[in-house]
Amino acid sequence: MTDTLSPNTSRELRDRADALLRALGTKLPEPGALSARSPITGSELASLKPTAAADVDAAIGRAEHAFRAWRTVPAPQRAAVVRRLAELLTEHKDDLGELVTLEAGKIGAEARGEVQEMIDICEFAIGLSRQLYGRTMPSERPGHRLMETWHPLGVVAVISAFNFPVAVWAWNTALALVCGDTVVWKPSDATPLTALACHSLLQQAAIDVGADPHVHQLVQGGAEVGSQLVDDARVALVSATGSVRMGRTVAPRVAARFGRCLLELGGNNAAVVTPSADLDLAARGIVFAAAGTAGQRCTTLRRLIVHVDVFGPLLDRIAAAYRQLRVGNPLDDGVLVGPLINGRSYEAMQEALQRAQADGGELICGGDRVDDFGADAYYVRPAIVRMPAQTAVVREETFAPILYVLTYHELDTAVDLHNAVPQGLSSAIFTQNQREAERFLAADGSDCGIANINIGTSGAEIGGAFGGEKETGGGRESGSDSWKSYMRRATNTINYSTELPLAQGIKFE
Ligand code: UN1
Numbered sequence: 001m002t003d004t005l006s007p008n009t010s011r012e013l014r015d016r017a018d019a020l021l022r023a024l025g026t027k028l029p030e031p032g033a034l035s036a037r038s039p040i041t042g043s044e045l046a047s048l049k050p051t052a053a054a055d056v057d058a059a060i061g062r063a064e065h066a067f068r069a070w071r072t073v074p075a076p077q078r079a080a081v082v083r084r085l086a087e088l089l090t091e092h093k094d095d096l097g098e099l100v101t102l103e104a105g106k107i108g109a110e111a112r113g114e115v116q117e118m119i120d121i122c123e124f125a126i127g128l129s130r131q132l133y134g135r136t137m138p139s140e141r142p143g144h145r146l147m148e149t150w151h152p153l154g155v156v157a158v159i160s161a162f163n164f165p166v167a168v169w170a171w172n173t174a175l176a177l178v179c180g181d182t183v184v185w186k187p188s189d190a191t192p193l194t195a196l197a198c199h200s201l202l203q204q205a206a207i208d209v210g211a212d213p214h215v216h217q218l219v220q221g222g223a224e225v226g227s228q229l230v231d232d233a234r235v236a237l238v239s240a241t242g243s244v245r246m247g248r249t250v251a252p253r254v255a256a257r258f259g260r261c262l263l264e265l266g267g268n269n270a271a272v273v274t275p276s277a278d279l280d281l282a283a284r285g286i287v288f289a290a291a292g293t294a295g296q297r298c299t300t301l302r303r304l305i306v307h308v309d310v311f312g313p314l315l316d317r318i319a320a321a322y323r324q325l326r327v328g329n330p331l332d333d334g335v336l337v338g339p340l341i342n343g344r345s346y347e348a349m350q351e352a353l354q355r356a357q358a359d360g361g362e363l364i365c366g367g368d369r370v371d372d373f374g375a376d377a378y379y380v381r382p383a384i385v386r387m388p389a390q391t392a393v394v395r396e397e398t399f400a401p402i403l404y405v406l407t408y409h410e411l412d413t414a415v416d417l418h419n420a421v422p423q424g425l426s427s428a429i430f431t432q433n434q435r436e437a438e439r440f441l442a443a444d445g446s447d448c449g450i451a452n453i454n455i456g457t458s459g460a461e462i463g464g465a466f467g468g469e470k471e472t473g474g475g476r477e478s479g480s481d482s483w484k485s486y487m488r489r490a491t492n493t494i495n496y497s498t499e500l501p502l503a504q505g506i507k508f509e
Helices: 009-023 053-070 075-091 093-104 108-128 167-178 192-208 223-231 244-256 279-295 308-324 343-358 411-419 434-441 482-486
Strands: 034-037 044-048 144-152 155-159 182-186 216-218 235-241 260-264 269-273 301-307 362-365 383-386 402-408 426-430 450-453 487-495
Touching: 009 044, 009 093, 009 192, 034 192, 044 192, 053 155, 053 182, 053 216, 053 223, 075 093, 075 108, 075 167, 075 192, 093 108, 093 192, 108 167, 155 167, 155 223, 167 182, 167 192, 167 482, 182 223, 192 216, 223 235, 223 244, 235 244, 235 482, 244 260, 269 279, 269 411, 279 301, 279 308, 279 402, 279 426, 301 308, 301 411, 308 362, 308 383, 308 402, 343 362, 343 383, 343 402, 402 411, 411 434, 426 434, 434 450, 482 487
Parallel strands: 155 182, 155 235, 182 216, 235 260, 269 301, 269 426, 301 402, 383 402, 426 450
Antiparallel strands: 034 044, 144 487, 362 383
């Protein structure tokens, strides 16, 4: 079931974007070469000027200068900016959520969820500001104390993707600010307006609490802007979310100047369904994880590894749910699947479906374009493809709603199949058998950064560390002790005795 759009929709979307920016206290941008488009229609919402190289340089300079004072502000006082940001986000949750829908195409419930995720990480960061703990260790020497202290790192470059245009920025920025770092943000060039809105909310927060607004800088544009941040020695940490291809260029360049990287790259997430699984619960978890956000989360479920005995009943349930998914305008109530971000995503999806079928895959449902929305908007029905084997196309991440289904007989084979992809972000097993569940979480089980039991692969809470292994890049953001990536550790040995004993019992007399 789908809805069509009225011919005036592009105009309405443009006016709505203007109104939302105003409501969010954001100055409308001056027109320029960077086009902000809505995937709802493919039409332009606004245009703006990309940040020129000299201005990127100046932004890094301002962030570096602001860092000198910011690092000495006590962490609980730094948290005041984040607390005010959380208040502003709460006040503007619906407006910012709607702007996310306009620009990234995700449905209202998910867009508001994304803003909630920002508020959650702000609350986490506020508490964290009093918990940047270092350890004290017993010294081997009499009259000595050994401890570690955590210090701000410097300028953090945040390079974020279109699919979580605001939450991933907040994960990084809320932590970086309480940790005493300053931030230069390069959002996706597909979502410049939500970035303008977030930047102005943060500027407002800083002004309201009397902090230096220069602690946050926004630079806009394409890969060349990101490149400049990657290569600038004043940037201490590059936190980048995006494709494996992007990570492959970023990581060695940052390493070459001994900078630090925090990478959140592609995922190719799978769920194993065992014979003991609660199939109704599994089906619900699978449908949200595979079709939600039109398959455009890095945590999207892309592979389903099902025991042969439950393949039939599980697939019946999932296919029935897929048939009821409403694809359409994400601004409309009841729509669960919005558009793909652009035509390139659509083409990548079609190409992957063709390759899968050439490999012997059987298209069970979906995959077709819903073309009631004009030539420049790309809506698709989420696809399910039964695969005879985990071929090359299945081992790649295609950022679109395709769920490949494979079957297994022995759990060991399922775990091997699960791990036999280059990426390692998120994973799940649906089972009511404790041995199977523990097998999946064990050292020789899932090799991912996230491994869930009876929950889909997407929709993680902010309290845990978020990130993955192998080609996913190894970074951890958001909760737990991810804050350590945003700080530097100093080991301090303090001698309060009148002697000078050397470690390891060395005598040097
Ligand atoms: C992403 O897709 O880049 O776990 C982030 C999730 C969300 C975050 C996704 N909390 O699906």
